[in-house]
Amino acid sequence: MKLSVAIAGVEAMPNAFVVFRGVPQSMKKAHELGYDGVELALKRSDEIEKGELKRLLRENSLEVSAVSSGQVFAARNLYFTDENKENRKELFKTFCGFIDLASDFGQLVNIGRTRGSFAGRDHAVCEDLFLDMATSLSDYAMPRGVELILEPVNRYEIDFINNLDECTALVKKVDKKNFTMMPDVFHMNIEDAHIGESLMRNKEYVRYVHFADTNRHAPGDGHMPWDEIFSALSNIGYDGWTTVEILPYPDPETAAKRSVDFLKGTYGKYYK
Ligand code: LER
Ligand code: MN
Helix, strand or coil, X not given: CEEEEEXXXXXXXHHHCCCEECHHHHHHHHHHHCXXXXXXXXCCHHHCCHHHHHHHXXXXXXXXXXXXXXXXXXXXXXXXXXXXXXXXXXXXXHHHHHHHHHHHCXXXXXXXXXXXXCCCCCHHHHHHHHHHHHHHXXXXXXXXXXXXXXXXXXCCCCCCCCCHHHHXXXXXXXXXXXXXXXXXXXXXXXXXXXXXXXXXXXXXXXXXXXXXXXXXXXXXXXXXXXXXXXXXXXXXXXXCEXXXXXXXXXXHHHHHHHHHHHHHHHCHHHCC
16 A cells, blocks of 8 residues: 545645645655655646646655545535536536546546535435536546546535445446545544445445544544554555545644554555
C-alpha cells in the first residue's frame, strides 16, 4: 500500500477535511514527513496548472493519489442529483476538468458528498439523475484512462449512499468498468455494522481508501479497529492508496506527523 494525505488550496473551507492548505507548501511538508502521495481536494481543475504540478511532484518525489471533489459540493453547491439543467452542465464541465487532470495525474476522481441528497424528493427520480451523470462521466473518463470512485458518506452529511452495500448496489447499476468505490473508514465506523466484514463482502469494488480515526483525528488518536481494517485490506489483496483525510488537530503538522508515524510505524509491514 502507499500512503497519501489530502491537501487543498489556501482558501479551502474548513469542511474540506484536508490536513494542509496551499499546494506548494503542503507538498513540501508531505514529502518531509514521509508520505508517498497527495490527494488534491479541488473546487475546479484550473486551480492548479499542470506544468507547475508536475514540477512540484518531481521536486518532492510525490505522486497524486486522486483528485477529490467534496468542495464542488461544499463550496459551489453542485451535485449529481440536482435537476437544474444549468447546474448539471456546470457540474459535468467541472468533472470533465478533473478527469482531464487525473488522466495525467493519479487516474482517479472521487465522488463524495457531491453525489447530492434526496432531500425529501422521490428516491427513484434522484437515483436516475445520479445514474445519468455517473454514466456520462464514466464514458468521458474511459478513453482517458480515468476511474470514478464513489464514496459512501455517513448520514449526518448526506442521506444518499451511506454504507458499502448501498454503494455496491449503485455501482452495479452504473455498470461501467471505470466506476467503482472508495470506502472511508470514518464513515464506515458510523454506517457499516462490521468494518472488516463489509470491506471483504464488497471487495470487488474497493479501489481506494480514506483513513481517519473515529473522531476524525489522526489515525491512532481514536478507537478505530485498525487491526481489523488492515487485516481485511490485506485479506482482499488491497494494494492501493490509503489517504489520510482528517481534521487538522491539534495543528496540521502534528496531525500529519502522528498519522504517518502511526500508520507506517505500527502498520509499516503493509507499506512498501
Ligand atoms: C466527507 O466526509 C468525506 O469523507 C469526503 O471525502 C467526501 O466528500
Ligand atoms: Mn472521505
